[in-house]
Amino acid sequence: MEQRHLGRTGLRVSRIGLGTLTWGRDTDEHDAAEQLKAFWEVGGTLVDTADVYGGGEAEYLLGQLVAGLVPRHDLVIATKAGSVADPYRRFNGSRGHLLAALDASLARLGTDYVDLWQVHAFDPMTPLDETLQALDIAVSSGRARYAGVSNFCGWQLAKAATWQLASPGVRTRLASTQMEYSLLQRGVEREVLPAALDLGVGLLPSSPLGRGVLTGKYRAGTPADSRGASELLAPFVEPYLDDPASRIVHAVATAADGLATTALQVALAWVRDRPGVVAPIIGARNAQQLTEALSVETLSLPDEICQALDDVSAPVHRYPDQDWSTL
Numbered sequence: 001m002e003q004r005h006l007g008r009t010g011l012r013v014s015r016i017g018l019g020t021l022t023w024g025r026d027t028d029e030h031d032a033a034e035q036l037k038a039f040w041e042v043g044g045t046l047v048d049t050a051d052v053y054g055g056g057e058a059e060y061l062l063g064q065l066v067a068g069l070v071p072r073h074d075l076v077i078a079t080k081a082g083s084v085a086d087p088y089r090r091f092n093g094s095r096g097h098l099l100a101a102l103d104a105s106l107a108r109l110g111t112d113y114v115d116l117w118q119v120h121a122f123d124p125m126t127p128l129d130e131t132l133q134a135l136d137i138a139v140s141s142g143r144a145r146y147a148g149v150s151n152f153c154g155w156q157l158a159k160a161a162t163w164q165l166a167s168p169g170v171r172t173r174l175a176s177t178q179m180e181y182s183l184l185q186r187g188v189e190r191e192v193l194p195a196a197l198d199l200g201v202g203l204l205p206s207s208p209l210g211r212g213v214l215t216g217k218y219r220a221g222t223p224a225d226s227r228g229a230s231e232l233l234a235p236f237v238e239p240y241l242d243d244p245a246s247r248i249v250h251a252v253a254t255a256a257d258g259l260a261t262t263a264l265q266v267a268l269a270w271v272r273d274r275p276g277v278v279a280p281i282i283g284a285r286n287a288q289q290l291t292e293a294l295s296v297e298t299l300s301l302p303d304e305i306c307q308a309l310d311d312v313s314a315p316v317h318r319y320p321d322q323d324w325s326t327l
Contacts, residue, residue: 001043001297004278007175008200011146013076015272017046019283024057032061033069034287040070042294048281050080051105063110078116079105080150093123093131102138117144121151132163139172148176154191161199176202182271183248183313184210184240190321197276205271208280213240214267216253251312255305265296270309
């Protein structure tokens with residue numbers, strides 16, 4: 001698999017990442033092992049997890065598999081911290097919480113460092129410089145090799161990345177930002193992506209298949225074994241089952257028919273090759289689904305197909321997003 005630099009750093013990662021959101025919850029040890037082995041065998045390196053996935057079970061399961069299945073040095077392990085199970089405070093970006101969460105992640109993963117450590121979301125209740133100081137401490141102590149953020153809007157990302165570049169002392173440059181990005185969700189193009197490109201921060205798209213909707217599996221209804229049929233995940237899928245989304249899904253299916261490939265591969269190739277994107281994160285239910293996604297390595301979309309998909313899914317950019325010269 002082709003490797004790409006993560007932002008303006010020396011770290012190289014596979015241009016498709018393996019997500020573990022369902023590990024330890026819906027994906028058991030056997031299926032997780034099959035996924036990790038299939039990913040590793042085709043040259044995949046970036047494995048993304050978080051301290052809250054499966055209540056910590058995803059990290060623990062990954063640690064067990066790395067210990068007995070895949071060499072640690074062959075993987076780029078990325079995890080996240082900052083999400084908390086508190087109805088009054090969803091995110092905790094305090095230095096104390098983040099560093100304690102990192103130590104707990106390392107224990108579950110069975111390693112003394114992670115390759116990429118990410119703040120899971122912006123915490124408005126903690127000064128941003130305190131949150132960023134936790135990243136500096138993690139890297140300077142050797143517990144993390146690189147640092148990034150996740151779910152930061154445009155001004156939050158720009159402020160954080162600029163602070164790390166401009167403040168005095170030894171600061172850790174932000175390597176990445178992880179955000180939802182797909183043909184069904186192009187909101188990052190308004191401000192987040194321009195900021196990331198300008199500041200040398202690599203984009204790691206989550207849900208690159210539109211929460212599974214872009215595969216076309218929901219065109220004839222909701223499959224019984226799908227996320228849309230799950231009591232827990234149905235609300236996650238439902239926003240992408242409206243009429244505008246259906247038009248985009250139809251366009252992806254039409255492109256797939258014309259290229260003699262699958263809708264999954266077309267949607268994934270589109271986001272993989274967008275400017276600023278480093279590696280979409282794929283979360284599969286089983287190894288068969290993952291293998292289909294990984295076969296996108298050989299697919300490059302023709303320019304006319306990319307343009308057609310751009311047109312049908314184009315978000316509305318108005319003042320003050322990017323260009324307001326037409327006012």
